[in-house]
Amino acid sequence: MRYLTAGESHGPKLITIIEGLPSGLPxxxxxxxxxxxxxxxxxxxxxxxxIEKDTVSIASGVRHGFTLGSPVSLIVENNxxxxxxxxxxxxxxxxxxxxxxxxxxxxxxxxxxxxGGIKYGHRDMxxxxxxxxxxxxxxxxxxxxxxxxxxxxLGIRIAxxxxxxxxxxxxxxxxxxxxELQLITDKSPVRCFDERAGTQMMEAIDLAKQNGDSIGxxxxxxxxxxxxxxxxxxxxxxxxxxKLARAMISINAFKGVEFGLGFEMARKRxxxxxxxxxxxxxxxxxxxxxxxxxxxxxxxxxxPIVIRGVMKPIPTLYKPLGSVDIETKEPFFASIERSDSxxxxxxxxxxxxxxxxELAAAITEQFNSDxxxxxxxxxxxxxxxxxxx
Ligand SMILES: Cc1cc2nc3c(=O)[nH]c(=O)nc-3n(C[C@H](O)[C@H](O)[C@H](O)COP(=O)(O)O)c2cc1C
Numbered sequence: 001m002r003y004l005t006a007g008e009s010h011g012p013k014l015i016t017i018i019e020g021l022p023s024g025l026p027x028x029x030x031x032x033x034x035x036x037x038x039x040x041x042x043x044x045x046x047x048x049x050x051i052e053k054d055t056v057s058i059a060s061g062v063r064h065g066f067t068l069g070s071p072v073s074l075i076v077e078n079n080x081x082x083x084x085x086x087x088x089x090x091x092x093x094x095x096x097x098x099x100x101x102x103x104x105x106x107x108x109x110x111x112x113x114x115x116g117g118i119k120y121g122h123r124d125m126x127x128x129x130x131x132x133x134x135x136x137x138x139x140x141x142x143x144x145x146x147x148x149x150x151x152x153x154l155g156i157r158i159a160x161x162x163x164x165x166x167x168x169x170x171x172x173x174x175x176x177x178x179x180e181l182q183l184i185t186d187k188s189p190v191r192c193f194d195e196r197a198g199t200q201m202m203e204a205i206d207l208a209k210q211n212g213d214s215i216g217x218x219x220x221x222x223x224x225x226x227x228x229x230x231x232x233x234x235x236x237x238x239x240x241x242x243k244l245a246r247a248m249i250s251i252n253a254f255k256g257v258e259f260g261l262g263f264e265m266a267r268k269r270x271x272x273x274x275x276x277x278x279x280x281x282x283x284x285x286x287x288x289x290x291x292x293x294x295x296x297x298x299x300x301x302x303x304p305i306v307i308r309g310v311m312k313p314i315p316t317l318y319k320p321l322g323s324v325d326i327e328t329k330e331p332f333f334a335s336i337e338r339s340d341s342x343x344x345x346x347x348x349x350x351x352x353x354x355x356x357x358e359l360a361a362a363i364t365e366q367f368n369s370d371x372x373x374x375x376x377x378x379x380x381x382x383x384x385x386x387x388x389x
Contacts (some may be wrong), residue, residue: 001360007076007388009133010084014076016139018146020364021061023069024372027149029236032056034355035145036138042345043189044205053079057141069370074142076181078135088130102126106323108334110315114326122368123326129337134252137350144353147360154363156225160352161185162192163308163342166204166215170194178224191219192346196269209341212319215252216311217344226294227379228285228302228386230362239298240362247354248309253345256310262295275303284387302386307355311347314340 001021007014015034030263036054036357054076061072081088104125116128146159159182163170164297173193178262185191190205192198208215231240245257265273275287287303294305316339323334340346 001246001357001364003357005139005143007078007087007136008130009078009135010080010088010130012081012090013078014136014139015135016074016143018061018072018074018143020361021067021069021072021146021150022364022372022375023067025067025146025150025153026065026068027058027072027146028065029056029058031149035141035349037078037147038186039138039141039346039349041189042191042343043202044209044342044344045340045346054138060203062065063110067386071226073283074146076138076142082205086124088095091248096235103115103136104335104337105327106325106332106335108317108337109321109323110312117148117326119208126233130245132252134343134347134350137252137347137353139236140251140357141350141353144350144356144375147356148353150360150364151223151356153372154225156159156223156359158221158223158352158356158359159185160221160348161193161221162190162201162344162348163218163220164188165201165342166208167193167218168197168204169199170197178222181222189345191348199312205342208313209318212317214317214341216313217342218308218310218353219344220306220308221225221295221351223305223359225300226300226359227306227363227383229299229300229382230359231295233297233299236298238362240300240358240363241295241298243358243362244295244305244307244355247353247358248307251309251311251350251354252353253314253343253347254309255312258293259295259307260306261291262293262308265291275301285389299362305355305359309347309351311344314343 002017003016006017033055040054046121057075059073059075061068061070099386107125112128112132113125116132117125122128137267157178159178170192171194173181185193188198190198190201192201232238241259248254248257273291275289279285290303294301294303316337318336319335320336323332325332367375369375
């Protein structure tokens with residue numbers, strides 16, 4: 001399975017084309033819209049999120065609620081396009097509008113502006129920021145929603161939550177099952193299970209905003225019900241942990257990843273890190289602990305996958321850092337685009353989507369079938385084989 005995204009932040013629309021989905025997978029626009037709406041919520045977002053109410057239209061690959069096996073294309077209109085028709089016009093400029101409006105010549109440190117401008121020769125760096133903007137993650141969430149649907153029908157559940165913002169750390173959550181975690185965090189404006197920490201996180205966001213600054217944080221994605229042995233110890237490029245790490249880092253502003261105990265492992269002994277194996281008739285192979293976060297040798301162990309990603313503070317600052325105007329080479333403050341002061345809660349939903357995608361892609365690759373029904377049978381058979389192994 002693979003997908004391609006297209007679209008500029010203030011262009012007419014965002015598009016993704018998904019290739020390789022099996023036929024017979026039930027999917028409805030509502031499955032996708034629900035995820036798009038989760039991405040748009042969150043304390044600390046700028047005005048853009050009030051303008052846009054993202055909804056998807058499925059333009060191909062689905063008939064009467066089921067995938068056909070052909071490419072599935074998803075389109076999200078940018079409601080703000082009407083205000084940007086001239087600035088982001090598709091057709092060549094006429095004589096009268098030679099003056100390009102909202103030209104960007106003062107690159108923002110930490111964004112793609114300067115390096116992207118040099119790479120593609122864009123002296124108006126709007127040509128860079130329109131694509132490097134995290135608006136693109138809208139359609140990644142749409143693709144992830146399709147992946148989540150596939151996983152859920154295979155008995156694989158996925159949830160996410162924010163565990164840190166601006167130095168405020170949440171207490172570890174305690175929940176019966178993932179749906180409880182998701183229910184509670186979906187109600188929190190910062191997607192945090194720990195209500196007290198959530199309030200402090202909002203205060204930290206307010207403070208950053210008042211100071212014209214931004215803050216980052218850490219999100220955690222948890223996956224339950226993964227069959228054992230998905231991924232590979234044989235080929236480096238099929239290792240599941242490597243694929244998940246790449247997916248996490250591919251999210252705009254994500255700079256680090258850890259699994260299970262993560263970087264804490266560097267300070268522990270082997271006996272405090274590895275997970276002892278046990279077996280029972282009822283449950284097959286299980287671990288006494290899950291400190292490795294559900295992955296061994298590049299494969300899923302069957303225990304919950306626990307992966308965290310760190311997001312740096314957003315680069316656009318209302319009190320901008322020093323930069324240079326590329327027209328004059330004079331020192332100037334960086335340009336200001338309409339911006340969030342903290343997007344960690346929204347990024348948490350993006351993280352869930354990209355992880356869901358990677359897992360669905362790995363499963364469809366391993367239990368390859370053109371028909372969802374057969375894929376499901378293979379996964380079920382593999383589960384009972386693993387249990388009795
Ligand atoms: C959900 C989300 C929202 C974001 N919103 C903004 C924003 O409003 N302003 C901004 O400057 N960067 C924002 N970013 C981060 C930039 O897109 C990112 O820093 C930029 O593309 C440069 O890439 P890099 O940080 O990965 O190097 C956001 C990221 C995510 C995941």
